[in-house]
Amino acid sequence: MSFDFLLELAWKSALISGAALALAALLRRRSAGERSALLATAAALIVALPAITLLLPALPVVTSTVHETAAPAMTPQMLAALAAASAPEPAARGVFDDPSLLVLWLWAGGAAMVLLRLAVGLWTLRRWTRAGEPVVSPAWQEALARTTAEAGVHRKVALLRSDVAAPLSWGLLRPVILIDPDTAREPGEAEAVLAHEVAHVARGDWLVLILSRLAVALFWFNPLMWLLERRIVREAEEAADARALVHVEPARYAQTLLSCAQHYAAMRLPASGMADAALGERVRAILERRLAAGAPKARWIRMAVIAAAAVAAPIAALKPVQAIVRAGPAAPLPPVAPGVPAAAPAVPAAPLPPVAPAAPAAVPAAPPVPAAPLAPAVPSLLAAAMAAVAPPAPPAPPAPPAPPAPPRHVRGGMVDGAEIARDVQEALAEAQVEREQALREADQERSEALREADAARREALRHVDTARIAREAAAQAQRQVRVSMASGAEGMMRGAEGMERGARQMDAEAEKLRSPAYRADQIAKAAREGRHVTDEELVRAIPRLHEGAQGMRRGAAEMRRSAEHMRRQG
Numbered sequence: 104m105s106f107d108f109l110l111e112l113a114w115k116s117a118l119i120s121g122a123a124l125a126l127a128a129l130l131r132r133r134s135a136g137e138r139s140a141l142l143a144t145a146a147a148l149i150v151a152l153p154a155i156t157l158l159l160p161a162l163p164v165v166t167s168t169v170h171e172t173a174a175p176a177m178t179p180q181m182l183a184a185l186a187a188a189s190a191p192e193p194a195a196r197g198v199f200d201d202p203s204l205l206v207l208w209l210w211a212g213g214a215a216m217v218l219l220r221l222a223v224g225l226w227t228l229r230r231w232t233r234a235g236e237p238v239v240s241p242a243w244q245e246a247l248a249r250t251t252a253e254a255g256v257h258r259k260v261a262l263l264r265s266d267v268a269a270p271l272s273w274g275l276l277r278p279v280i281l282i283d284p285d286t287a288r289e290p291g292e293a294e295a296v297l298a299h300e301v302a303h304v305a306r307g308d309w310l311v312l313i314l315s316r317l318a319v320a321l322f323w324f325n326p327l328m329w330l331l332e333r334r335i336v337r338e339a340e341e342a343a344d345a346r347a348l349v350h351v352e353p354a355r356y357a358q359t360l361l362s363c364a365q366h367y368a369a370m371r372l373p374a375s376g377m378a379d380a381a382l383g384e385r386v387r388a389i390l391e392r393r394l395a396a397g398a399p400k401a402r403w404i405r406m407a408v409i410a411a412a413a414v415a416a417p418i419a420a421l422k423p424v425q426a427i428v429r430a431g432p433a434a435p436l437p438p439v440a441p442g443v444p445a446a447a448p449a450v451p452a453a454p455l456p457p458v459a460p461a462a463p464a465a466v467p468a469a470p471p472v473p474a475a476p477l478a479p480a481v482p483s484l485l486a487a488a489m490a491a492v493a494p495p496a497p498p499a500p501p502a503p504p505a506p507p508a509p510p511r512h513v514r515g516g517m518v519d520g521a522e523i524a525r526d527v528q529e530a531l532a533e534a535q536v537e538r539e540q541a542l543r544e545a546d547q548e549r550s551e552a553l554r555e556a557d558a559a560r561r562e563a564l565r566h567v568d569t570a571r572i573a574r575e576a577a578a579q580a581q582r583q584v585r586v587s588m589a590s591g592a593e594g595m596m597r598g599a600e601g602m603e604r605g606a607r608q609m610d611a612e613a614e615k616l617r618s619p620a621y622r623a624d625q626i627a628k629a630a631r632e633g634r635h636v637t638d639e640e641l642v643r644a645i646p647r648l649h650e651g652a653q654g655m656r657r658g659a660a661e662m663r664r665s666a667e668h669m670r671r672q673g
Contacts (some may be wrong), residue, residue: 105203106203106204106206106207108153108156109206109207109210111156112152112153112156112321112322113322113324113325115152115156116149116152116318116321116322116325116327116328117322117325117327119145119148119149119152120145120149120318120325120327120328120330120331121327122145123141123142123144123145123331124142124327124330124331124334126141127141127142127334127338134342134345135338135339135341135342135344135345136306136338136342136345138338139306139308139311139335139338139339139341139342142331142334142335142338143311143314143315143335145331146311146314146315146318146331146332146335147314149318149321149322149328150314150317150318150321152321153321202556202559202560202563203559205560205563206559206563209563210324213323213324214320214321214323216323217316217319217320217323218320221313221316221317221320221373224372224373224374225373227372228273228281228372228373228374231265231266231267231281232261232263232265232279232281234265234266235263235264235265235279235281236263236264236265237261237262237263237264238262238263238264238282238287240287240290240293242290242291242293243262243287243290243293243297244262245293246293246294246297247260247262247280247293247297247301249294250294250297250298250301250350251301251304253349253350254301254302254304254305254346255305256301256304256305258276258277258278258304259277260278260279260280260301260304261277261278261279261280262280262282262297263279263280263281263282264281264282264283264284264287265281265282265283266283266284267281267282267283268283269283269286269363269376269377270282270283270286270296270299270300270363270376270377271300271372271374271375271376271377272300272301272303272304272309272374272375273309273372273373273374273375274309275307275309275310278304278309280297280300280301280304282296286362286363289362292359292362294350294351295347295351295355295356295359295360296359296363296377298346298347298350298351298356299343299344299346299347299377300343300375300377302342302343302346302347303339303343303375305346306339306342306343306346308339308342308343308375309373309374309375311335311339312335312336312339312373312374312375313373315331315332315335315336316332316373318331318332319332326572339375340375340385341385341388343375344356344385344388344389348389353389353390354390354598354602354658354662355658356389357386357389357390357595357598357662358658358661358662358665360377360382360385360386360389361382361386361591361595361662361665361669362665363377363382382588382591383586383588383589383590383591383592383594383669384590384591386591386594386595387590387591387593387594390594390595390597390598390601588669588670589669589670591666591669592665592666592667592669592670593666595662595663595665595666595669596662596663596666598659598662599658599659599660599662599663599666600659602655602656602658602659602662603655603656603659605652605655606651606652606653606655606656606659607652609648609649609651609652609655610648610649610652612648613644613645613646613648613649613652616641616642616644616645616648617645619638622638622641622642623638625641626638626641
């Protein structure tokens with residue numbers, strides 16, 4: 104995975120997760136099942152984001168425009184000469200010259216840590232499952248058969264007793280429900296516990312949880328991914344509560360949740376547990392009847408999934424591009440012979456005049472001074488190329504032909520060595536200037552690259568602070584647990600008061616039914632409503648009303664004790 108591809112996936116995943124969380128906030132008045140379907144679709148699209156980006160057609164979006172002029176066509180000989188003349192000296196590369204490799208290793212390390220934690224959690228669940236014992240209690244087996252049939256689960260669900268802190272479920276093809284020994288000894292809680300966990304199995308929440316953990320592993324540096332994963336777990340628990348309340352009385356269900364909370368331990372296992380950090384808010388929502396009963400409508404779920412896909416698919420296909428506007432092509436340059444300046448026209452050499460024979464010298468001539476060796480001329484190829492493509496001047500009127508002038512290096516019929524030496528020195532000086540200019544440009548580019556590398560290094564170090572942010576988020580979650588426990592205790596106290604009022608009303612109704620005149624009024628009222636009620640049925644209802652009142656008082660007392668326990672824990 105390249106650095107650019109990772110950067111592209113990072114901002115795309117941030118857009119998708121942010122859009123999903125915003126849509127879920129807009130649907131806060133809908134059921135938890137519909138919000139859960141929306142967030143689950145977003146998690147699946149984020150996990151599949153690399154494949155979608157690579158396989159689906161790109162949707163180009165122009166982010167900037169660059170105007171360029173087309174370079175003149177050059178021959179291969181000219182390109183080779185220019186490359187050889189302008190190639191800068193290789194500079195020594197530092198450690199932070201290319202920070203992309205450091206960023207990739209940092210990302211891989213964070214992803215490996217999250218995946219290792221997921222693997223350890225799965226190993227722990229498998230160990231608990233292998234060490235578990237089947238629950239053979241008739242009450243639990245009957246409740247399991249009844250709840251699976253009502254939820255429409257046709258797969259075999261294993262019910263085991265193991266050393267878990269609270270009831271939980273995991274698995275897809277062969278789902279398993281694990282209950283702790285204390286819960287297994289309470290057959291009266293079987294209906295509420297299994298209704299919740301079987302709801303998780305019917306909804307497929309374990310697969311969604313694994314997808315959210317994989318999304319966090321891929322984009323662990325994005326705080327929105329951690330928030331999305333926590334929101335998915337919260338909505339799944341509320342949706343399971345709503346399904347369970349169809350078959351379990353709310354007060355009894357809330358009492359079961361509170362009993363499970365007494366053994367709750369904050370462990371991020373890849374499983375759907377009945378107790379979680381937001382248990383207090385869930386209990387309050389149950390007692391206040393704010394959860395929509397039953398499964399959400401399939402039409403609304405489809406609409407939520409379509410909304411998530413409609414937002415995520417265009418984001419995944421986005422491809423930022425840079426528009427380049429080019430001018431028309433320039434005329435091709437004429438070929439340049441190697442080693443000959445393109446701008447220097449060839450001058451025909453004039454024939455040397457005959458030299459008269461020298462007279463015999465009386466004194467032997469001194470030996471000629473050897474000339475310095477000629478250095479090869481280094482022409483300015485860039486200047487020659489620009490001169491070759493310059494627009495031609497308007498033709499001048501023809502002039503009478505002039506006699507051919509002698510070459511610059513021939514004076515008085517003799518080759519001027521000093522003139523040749525001056526030309527060589529000028530060519531060497533021009534080559535030295537061009538070399539120094541090329542070195543300065545190379546130093547500027549290297550300085551710019553170092554500044555960019557330093558900026559990228561600082562950005563990478565900022566990402567390292569993500570672990571610290573995660574620890575602070577964990578501490579905040581612990582504080583939220585204490586606040587939630589206090590809120591849950593207050594809600595339980597209000598629920599206990601409501602149950603006691605209901606008990607008093609039931610006792611009062613039972614006492615009224617002892618009066619024959621009141622029973623006659625109730626029989627007449629039922630007849631007006633189209634119902635048939637006899638006096639014997641009303642008389643038999645008197646003891647049942649008193650028993651129900653006593654049961655509500657016991658439930659209220661238990662809720663008060665649980666509320667006091669929650670306050671002490673908070």
